[in-house]
Amino acid sequence: MNLSFSLYRLQTIDTQRQKITQRIAQIEAELAADEAIQACLKVKEQAEKNLKQAQSELRDVAQQTAAKRMKLELNQNQLFGGKIRNPKDLQDLQSEADFLGKSIQELEDQQIEAMLELEAAQQALEEAEQTYKDCLSNRATQGSLLLGEKHRLENDLAGLNAQREALIKTLPTDVLAHYESLLKTKAGKAVAAIIEESCEACGMTISPADMQAARSPNILAHCKTCGRILYKA
Numbered sequence: 641m642n643l644s645f646s647l648y649r650l651q652t653i654d655t656q657r658q659k660i661t662q663r664i665a666q667i668e669a670e671l672a673a674d675e676a677i678q679a680c681l682k683v684k685e686q687a688e689k690n691l692k693q694a695q696s697e698l699r700d701v702a703q704q705t706a707a708k709r710m711k712l713e714l715n716q717n718q719l720f721g722g723k724i725r726n727p728k729d730l731q732d733l734q735s736e737a738d739f740l741g742k743s744i745q746e747l748e749d750q751q752i753e754a755m756l757e758l759e760a761a762q763q764a765l766e767e768a769e770q771t772y773k774d775c776l777s778n779r780a781t782q783g784s785l786l787l788g789e790k791h792r793l794e795n796d797l798a799g800l801n802a803q804r805e806a807l808i809k810t811l812p813t814d815v816l817a818h819y820e821s822l823l824k825t826k827a828g829k830a831v832a833a834i835i836e837e838s839c840e841a842c843g844m845t846i847s848p849a850d851m852q853a854a855r856s857p858n859i860l861a862h863c864k865t866c867g868r869i870l871y872k873a
């Protein structure tokens with residue numbers, strides 16, 4: 641068994657595992673972040689608030705109108721009831737009746753406006769609810785695609801892990817420990833192939849003696865520049 645070849649295979653497996661692990665983390669982050677849904681939800685909640693506001697405004701105007709109408713009724717009863725005969729009092733009652741009539745007219749105008757606002761608020765809420773529903777169903781479609789990809793990646797990763805387990809059993813423990821520590825210190829790449837007499841990782845030219853060593857089945861050669869284990873096919 642050629643040591644550097646085994647380590648090179650191990651490196652290939654580990655590089656694939658790193659890529660898969662990264663992608664799985666990315667997918668999990670995407671599944672967790674639901675900014676679009678939050679934004680739609682905010683619009684819907686605001687529309688609900690606006691509707692409540694419009695309802696309470698309409699209620700207020702209606703109550704005020706009813707109160708003025710009651711006052712006017714009372715006024716009319718007094719004015720035409722025959723009990724009050726004093727001209728000054730009757731005149732006061734008439735002025736009050738005029739004033740109340742005007743107020744009622746104004747309030748009725750306000751009531752129509754409030755009704756229109758309420759209608760608009762109801763429509764805005766219906767639209768916001770629909771948008772929110774669409775948002776959720778889009779999210780569900782995208783989410784299921786991402787989940788599918790994640791399952792495939794997890795299967796691939798399980799296969800790679802099994803290959804890795806089998807491979808590391810063939811390696812001496814000190815060699816494996818050396819590889820693992822390089823993997824940590826060299827940004828996930830412990831083994832570099834020699835391609836056209838250069839280290840594939842750092843690009844430096846490898847001396848003929850190191851090339852020779854890299855081919856040996858029992859010795860591990862290292863790149864003098866980046867320190868990685870060299871592998872020559």
Ligand SMILES: [Zn+2]
Pocket residue numbers: 832839840841842843844863864865866867868
């Ligand atoms: Zn190098």
